[in-house]
Amino acid sequence: MTQWSGYFGLIMQGALVTIELTLMGSVLALIMAFLAGLGRLSRFFAIRALATAYIEFFRGTSIFVQLFWAYFVLPFIGISLTPLQAGVLALGLNVGAYAAEVVRGAIQSIGREQYEACTALNLGRWQGMRHVILPQALLVMLPTFGNNAIELLKATAVVSLISLADLTFQAQVVRSQTGNTLVPFTTILIIYFVLALIISWGVRSLERRMARGLDGVRV
Amino acid sequence: MSAPIIKIDGISKSFGTFKVLDGLSMQVMPREKLALIGPSGSGKTTILRILMTLERIDSGHIQIDGEQLYHMERNGQLLPADERHLARMRQKIGMVFQLFNLFPHKSVIDNVTLAPILTKGIPRAAAEKRAMELLDMVGMADKAKAMPAQLSGGQKQRVAIARALALQPRIMLFDEVTSALDPELVEEVLNVLWRLCSETDMTMLLVTHEMGFAHDFADRVLFFDRGKIVEEGKPDEIFRNPKQERTQGFLKKIIAAGHRV
Numbered sequence: 001m002t003q004w005s006g007y008f009g010l011i012m013q014g015a016l017v018t019i020e021l022t023l024m025g026s027v028l029a030l031i032m033a034f035l036a037g038l039g040r041l042s043r044f045f046a047i048r049a050l051a052t053a054y055i056e057f058f059r060g061t062s063i064f065v066q067l068f069w070a071y072f073v074l075p076f077i078g079i080s081l082t083p084l085q086a087g088v089l090a091l092g093l094n095v096g097a098y099a100a101e102v103v104r105g106a107i108q109s110i111g112r113e114q115y116e117a118c119t120a121l122n123l124g125r126w127q128g129m130r131h132v133i134l135p136q137a138l139l140v141m142l143p144t145f146g147n148n149a150i151e152l153l154k155a156t157a158v159v160s161l162i163s164l165a166d167l168t169f170q171a172q173v174v175r176s177q178t179g180n181t182l183v184p185f186t187t188i189l190i191i192y193f194v195l196a197l198i199i200s201w202g203v204r205s206l207e208r209r210m211a212r213g214l215d216g217v218r219v
Numbered sequence: 220m221s222a223p224i225i226k227i228d229g230i231s232k233s234f235g236t237f238k239v240l241d242g243l244s245m246q247v248m249p250r251e252k253l254a255l256i257g258p259s260g261s262g263k264t265t266i267l268r269i270l271m272t273l274e275r276i277d278s279g280h281i282q283i284d285g286e287q288l289y290h291m292e293r294n295g296q297l298l299p300a301d302e303r304h305l306a307r308m309r310q311k312i313g314m315v316f317q318l319f320n321l322f323p324h325k326s327v328i329d330n331v332t333l334a335p336i337l338t339k340g341i342p343r344a345a346a347e348k349r350a351m352e353l354l355d356m357v358g359m360a361d362k363a364k365a366m367p368a369q370l371s372g373g374q375k376q377r378v379a380i381a382r383a384l385a386l387q388p389r390i391m392l393f394d395e396v397t398s399a400l401d402p403e404l405v406e407e408v409l410n411v412l413w414r415l416c417s418e419t420d421m422t423m424l425l426v427t428h429e430m431g432f433a434h435d436f437a438d439r440v441l442f443f444d445r446g447k448i449v450e451e452g453k454p455d456e457i458f459r460n461p462k463q464e465r466t467q468g469f470l471k472k473i474i475a476a477g478h479r480v
């Protein structure tokens with residue numbers, strides 16, 4: 001019995017690492033999403049090209065290879081990352097590329113009349129973006145951002161391959177030490193699921209908060 | 220005789236191969252109230268949108284208050300206007316749209332204060348005080364905290380008018396501001412226009428299908444067809460004694476459609 005509680009502790013440690021990775025990866029992904037998403041809409045060709053190259057490259061190559069590259073190849077050019085750093089980098093850049101398209105699509109979904117109202121009120125390009133377009137576009141992005149965050153959570157499992165002690169890694173440890181496959185893997189299945197539920201729920205309540213007043217229901 | 224505040228000189232504008240405006244010229248005097256009427260597709264909206272810099276011209280010149288709108292004078296040479304020049308020129312002009320174009324995520328008062336705070340650097344408290352005066356004038360002071368989605372069409376349009384006025388433009392453009400409204404809501408918006416007309420010295424250009432209102436409101440009526448001014452004159456001349464056949468035909472159709480003249 002005490003043995004099982006020790007193993008459970010291992011899995012909980014793994015859960016913390018997974019949560020940490022998810023949070024840090026999401027922050028990086030969010031930053032990249034806005035940089036590249038806005039970059040794709042830039043007036044300047046060079047910025048558009050750079051943003052497009054980033055998005056296509058990271059969507060077009062596998063997260064496994066990206067992670068291995070960050071962890072095993074970067075040291076050859078003098079950049080040594082810890083497994084956590086490599087994991088955050090690969091996950092953030094990978095999911096950020098998908099989310100950048102969400103940012104771009106959401107901005108483009110805002111009607112022309114909103115841009116025209118900005119011009120008629122003499123708001124500058126960035127002022128209109130910041131105060132009129134983005135706040136409305138954010139609401140469009142949120143549900144898909146929720147999906148992206150869940151994708152990122154699930155993708156964190158790849159870091160076990162560079163021996164970062166996340167949920168999946170710890171489950172393998174427990175399996176090899178106990179010989180039991182069913183219990184550790186069922187446990188982490190449930191934990192992943194619960195974490196995903198928490199993300200869904202969080203995003204949905206955020207969405208409700210932001211949508212307040214927009215549809216004419218009492219605020 | 221003072222100088223015209225708007226001077227349009229031979230402007231042309233095409234959408235693809237379709238020529239909407241072909242060498243149009245016209246002038247508007249300061250404080251003048253102008254009604255632009257004409258059949259659908261005749262280019263009325265396009266003219267207002269060009270004046271608001273929402274649409275570029277292909278050729279010709281426009282002067283606002285003695286300054287080129289789409290050109291900059293540099294060492295005696297006319298260059299295409301850059302964004303900074305356009306921004307400076309836009310300060311003189313405001314526009315109200317057919318579909319209001321309010322910012323749905325901002326309360327009524329925030330809709331009105333946003334641009335003055337951002338573009339003129341007016342402190343929030345002062346901007347709100349001024350916004351409340353404007354909202355009071357359009358009869359919307361009690362809805363200052365409401366969101367646009369909670370308002371009727373007529374109320375939205377009155378907020379949109381207050382929002383445009385907050386920047387104190389010298390020229391106001393109104394593009395069929397009552398066309399999207401239920402009939403019973405048209406009056407409240409026209410009343411606001413009427414107040415602006417009689418209480419301010421803004422130059423006003425009004426595109427409308429409300430011929431009765433155009434008659435009472437305007438100093439001068441321009442009848443457009445196919446991007447050209449077919450006939451212009453005092454409201455009485457245009458509405459009672461139109462000389463051109465096309466004007467007569469248009470007015471007949473409008474009356475048949477149930478509009479009051």
Ligand SMILES: Nc1ncnc2c1ncn2[C@@H]1O[C@H](COP(=O)(O)OP(=O)(O)OP(=O)(O)O)[C@@H](O)[C@H]1O
Pocket residue numbers: 234235239257258259260261262263264265266
């Ligand atoms: N962005 C655009 N692209 C293509 N064609 C356009 C565009 N904007 C206007 N047009 C065309 O230009 C012509 C003039 O349009 P405009 O909106 O100025 O007419 P209008 O006089 O305001 O008509 P209405 O009374 O129906 O509002 C129309 O034939 C219209 O289809």
Ligand SMILES: [Mg+2]
Pocket residue numbers: 263264265395
């Ligand atoms: Mg029109």
